[in-house]
Amino acid sequence: xxxxxxxxxxxxxxxxxxxxxxxxxxxxxxxxxxxxxxxxxxxxxxxxxxxxxxxxxxxxxxxxxxxxxxxxxxxxxxxxxxxxxxxxxxxxxxxxxxxxxxxxxxxxxxxxxxxxxxxxxxxxxxxxxxxxxxxxxxxxxxxxxxxxxxxxx
Amino acid sequence: xxxxxxxxxxxxxxxxxxxxxxxxxxxxxxxxxxxxxxxxxxxxxxxxxxxxxxxxxxxxxxxxxxxxxxxxxxxxxxxxxxxxxxxxxxxxxxxxxxxxxxxxxxxxxxxxxxxxxxxxxxxxxxxxxxxxxxxxxxxxxxxxxxxxxxxxxxxxxxxxxxxxxxxxxxxxxxxxxxxxxxxxxxxxxxxxxxxxxxxxxxxxxxxxxxxxxxxxxxxxxxxxxxxxxxxxxxxxxxxxxxxxxxxxxxxxxxxxxxxxxxxxxxxxxxxxxxxxxxxxxxxxxxxxxx
Numbered sequence: 088x089x090x091x092x093x094x095x096x097x098x099x100x101x102x103x104x105x106x107x108x109x110x111x112x113x114x115x116x117x118x119x120x121x122x123x124x125x126x127x128x129x130x131x132x133x134x135x136x137x138x139x140x141x142x143x144x145x146x147x148x149x150x151x152x153x154x155x156x157x158x159x160x161x162x163x164x165x166x167x168x169x170x171x172x173x174x175x176x177x178x179x180x181x182x183x184x185x186x187x188x189x190x191x192x193x194x195x196x197x198x199x200x201x202x203x204x205x206x207x208x209x210x211x212x213x214x215x216x217x218x219x220x221x222x223x224x225x226x227x228x229x230x231x232x233x234x235x236x237x238x239x240x
Numbered sequence: 241x242x243x244x245x246x247x248x249x250x251x252x253x254x255x256x257x258x259x260x261x262x263x264x265x266x267x268x269x270x271x272x273x274x275x276x277x278x279x280x281x282x283x284x285x286x287x288x289x290x291x292x293x294x295x296x297x298x299x300x301x302x303x304x305x306x307x308x309x310x311x312x313x314x315x316x317x318x319x320x321x322x323x324x325x326x327x328x329x330x331x332x333x334x335x336x337x338x339x340x341x342x343x344x345x346x347x348x349x350x351x352x353x354x355x356x357x358x359x360x361x362x363x364x365x366x367x368x369x370x371x372x373x374x375x376x377x378x379x380x381x382x383x384x385x386x387x388x389x390x391x392x393x394x395x396x397x398x399x400x401x402x403x404x405x406x407x408x409x410x411x412x413x414x415x416x417x418x419x420x421x422x423x424x425x426x427x428x429x430x431x432x433x434x435x436x437x438x439x440x441x442x443x444x445x446x447x448x449x450x451x452x453x454x455x456x457x458x459x460x461x462x463x464x465x466x467x468x469x470x471x472x473x474x475x476x477x478x479x480x481x482x483x484x485x486x487x488x489x490x491x492x493x494x495x496x497x498x499x500x501x502x503x504x505x506x507x508x509x510x511x512x513x514x515x516x517x518x519x520x521x522x523x524x525x526x527x528x529x530x
Contacts, residue, residue: 157279183524190424191517198284 151202162199168192280509281423281516282380287415289384290354291391291501294408296489299348302334308398309336309344341375342387344394351398353391354412355383380413381509388501396494405489409501411508415478419468425518426478430466432521443470452482452511459485462511480515482508 172189175181181189201208282289306313306329316323316338328335333347337358345352358374378386419430419440434441445467452460461483468476484504492500519525 161279183522184519187424187517187519187522194424195279195281195284198281202284 151205157199157202162196165192165196165199169196279379280381280513282413282415282509282512283382285415285417285421285423286377287380287413288355288357289380289387290352290410290412290414291384291387291505292350292352292354292408292410292412293391293395293406293497293501294350294410296405296407297349298404299332301331302329305334305346305398308400309334309346309394312394312397339374342390344390346394346398349407351391351395353387353394355387384411384505384509388498388505392494392498392501395497399494403491403493406486406492406497406500407489408483408485409504410481410483411505412479412481413508413512416475417478418474419476422476422478423516423518425514425516425521426466428518429515429521430476432523441468444468457486457490459487460507460511461485464515480512482511 169189169192172181172185172192175185176189281287300308306326313324313336323339325337325339326334327337327343333345335343335345337343339358341356341358343352343354343356345354355375357377360372360374361369362372363369419427422430430441430444433444433446446465448464450462450464452462454460463479463481463483465479465481466476468474482504484507490500514520
C-alpha cells in the first residue's frame with residue numbers, strides 16, 4: 088500500500104481565512120478565454136495565497152472517496168489482471184508494454200488500498216510519529232542522566 | 241462514454257471484451273464499463289474536468305450573452321439566495337460561477353465550462369470556523385459528462401439554435417498531486433526529463449504541445465503542462481489539455497454538438513489512460529521505435 092504523503096495534510100488542517108466567503112481552489116483556467124487572443128494552453132500558476140494548500144488537502148480527500156467507490160467487480164478484475172501479468176513475469180515472457188501495464192495496475196490497486204485504509208494509516212502514522220518523538224526525548228533524558236551520574240562519581 | 245466492443249465467438253460472447261486498448265472480463269458490460277467506463281486515474285486523484293469549444297467569431301455584448309443565459313441562470317436560486325456569481329463581465333464576454341463549482345465562460349468565439357472545488361469557511365458558535373465544501377467530490381468520469389451537458393445546454397441558449405462553425409473541442413484534466421503518488425507513466429516522464437541531472441527536480445515548468453493523431457476530418461493534439469515550484473511543498477500540477485481541431489470548421493447544430501463532445505471526451509480519456517500507463521515515455525520502447 089502506498090503511504091500517504093505527509094505533505095498532503097489532513098482536511099482539518101485547512102487554513103480558515105475568508106470566513107463565509109466562498110473560495111475557489113486554485114486558479115487554473117486553461118481553456119477559459121480570459122484573454123481571447125491566447126491559446127487554450129495558456130499557463131497560469133495556481134493561487135495558493137489565500138487558502139494555502141487546500142486544493143491538495145481536498146483533492147486527497149476527494150480522491151479517496153472516489154477510489155473507495157470502485158466496484159467489487161472492477162477491483163477483482165484488477166487483481167485478476169495483476170495475477171495474469173505476474174504469471175507472465177514469473178514465466179519470463181512478459182513484454183515491456185505488459186510490464187508497464189503491470190506497474191499501472193499495481194498503482195491502481197495501491198490507490199484503492201489507500202482509499203480503504205489510508206485514513207486509519209494516516210492516524211496510526213501520526214501516533215507512531217508522536218511515540219518516536221517521546222522516544223527521542225526519553226533517550227535524551229537518559230543520556231543526560233548518565234552524564235550527570237558519571238560526574239557525581 | 242466509451243465504446244464497448246465485444247468479441248463474439250460462435251455466436252456466444254467471449255469471456256473478454258475490449259475497452260480502448262485493453263481487454264476486460266465480459267461481465268464488465270453489466271457494470272460501470274458500459275455506462276461510464278472503469279475508474280480512470282483521474283478519478284483516483286480527484287482531477288477536475290473542463291470542456292471548451294471554439295467557434296467562428298460572433299460578436300455580441302456580454303449583456304446579450306447574459307440575457308440569452310437567463311433561462312438557465314434563473315434556476316440558480318434557492319429561495320432568496322442567489323446560487324451563482326458573475327466573476328467577470330465586459331463588453332464582449334462574461335464569466336459566471338455557480339455555488340457548486342461550475343464556471344461558465346463565454347465570449348465571441350469560445351464557450352467553456354469548467355469544474356473547480358469550492359470551499360466556504362463558516363463561523364460557528366464559540367469555536368473556530370469550520371470548512372464547508374460547496375462542491376461535491378464526484379469522480380472525474382462522473383463530472384466530465386455533467387460538465388459536457390452543462391456546456392451544451394448553455395451553448396444552445398447563447399447560440400439561439402443557430403448553427404455555428406466549430407473549430408476546436410477541448411477536454412482538460414487538472415490534477416494536483418505529489419510526484420510519488422502520480423501515475424507511473426507521469427513519474428517515468430518526469431524521471432526521463434530529469435535524467436541529465438541524475439536527480440529529481442525541485443522546480444520545473446514544462447509545456448509540450450504534441451500531435452496525437454490525424455484524419456482527413458480532424459487533428460488530435462494535447463497540450464501537456466506540468467509544473468512544480470519550490471514553494472508548493474512537493475506538489476506538482478498536471479494539466480492535460482486534449483484538443484480535437486477541425487482544419488475545416490465543422491458546421492454543427494446544437495443537436496450534433498453533444499455527439500461531437502462525447503466522441504472527443506472518449507478519445508481524451510483514452511489518451512489520458514495511455515499517458516498514465518507510460519509506454520510513450522519508456523526508454524526501451526522508445527529506442528526500439530527509433
